[in-house]
Amino acid sequence: MGRRIQFRRGTEADRKQTVLANGEPGFSPEEKQFFIGDGVSRGGIPTMMAHFKIINTPSTAVLGGRHLFTTITTLQLEDNQPEGASLTVLLDESAGATKESPAKVLAPQGKTIAKGSSAGTEYQMSKSGIERTLIFRNGGWAL
Incomplete structure (x- = not known):
């Protein structure tokens, strides 16, 4: 069986205040939306x-x-x-x-x-x- 990979996730309000590390994945369960961090932008860059x-x-x-x-x-x-x-x-x-x-x-x-x-x-x-x-x-x- 493969390894489990978990993404940073939480409320949409928390995501908007969090700077994801460069390349770090994030997921908004509220919006069902995936984001990738750039190390600078709050909330990450949306896909x-x-x-x-x-x-x-x-x-x-x-x-x-x-x-x-x-x-x-x-x-x-x-x-x-x-x-x-x-x-x-x-x-x-x-x-x-x-x-x-x-x-x-x-x-x-x-x-x-x-x-x-x-x-x-x-x-x-x-x-x-x-x-x-x-x-x-x-x-x-x-x-």
Whole structure:
């Protein structure tokens, strides 16, 4: 029988305050998300999730996460993330979103989400089936 390998794990709040050693694996059981330490960043660097996190109530985004809106609701982005961190969003056709009533990705307090040459405090989603990637760069979020 093989050896057991255990990853550092704990609450999401604890993970966000912990600096994982360079190459140290960490796991968030709450978010079902895997992180790798770089010896500097609190919480580690997220790996891309293999599954979608269902968003059917107002939620906070998970770095490296794939977020599927199944209802018209909001997803809050967090500030001060590792440079290059990303997450994806997708609107399910059953969500019922329209241009008049979209699902929304919200920028951190006092920040914007850049899209091309424009920026706003929220990204509205009304077209289903289009997966969008948001990247944290230069201290802010961009599509």
